[in-house]
Amino acid sequence: MSKFQLFDAVNLIEAIPLADGEIAPPETTGAIVEVLQNGEAYLVELFGGWVKAEVGGNFVPATQDESGAFMETIGVETVYPHQLQLVKSAGEMMGVRSHLLSILDNLSDELVAEVCDFAEFLREKQEKVRSN
Structure with a gap:
């Protein structure tokens, strides 16, 4: 059985490379969006800081309390169980x-x-x- 479940909230416990060449540092927040090979790996949507969209469509820094603010997706990456820590299970959140x-x-x-x-x-x- 898989250590993590679909839509669990997780944090990285080590840095991982992103597809765009950047690095996601430890403590980066994410969500399990797909369980691969019964939990041998996971696709994780990783989030950066809080942002909101300007009228022109550009993102600007924001706080989570601001209207229209959301956490920017910095990547959807393959991550292994030893690289993740559970923050909150999907069952608890949903x-x-x-x-x-x-x-x-x-x-x-x-x-x-x-x-x-x-x-x-x-x-x-x-x-x-x-x-x-």
Whole structure:
């Protein structure tokens, strides 16, 4: 099983090179956007500072409290488990139901059917407990 899950918030624990030739330093914040080979590696969207877009489309530094501010993406890179530290799980940030929906979106129809069968089993079990 994978150490990190889709949409987990993570920090780098070591510097990694970016595709544009720059370096993302330790403590760079990111989010898992794809799990590769059952967790052997991850695609991580890495974020820089807070910015906002000017009328002309250029980004200017901002604070997170400013209207329209967001964290600028500095790269989407392949990162290995030993290079990452969990900040907050997707389940904590999104809530369990939203996290389940995001997982279901990435499963085959066959696996979604298995999840559905298991959910039906749990519902029936819960109904039996309530009726006793």
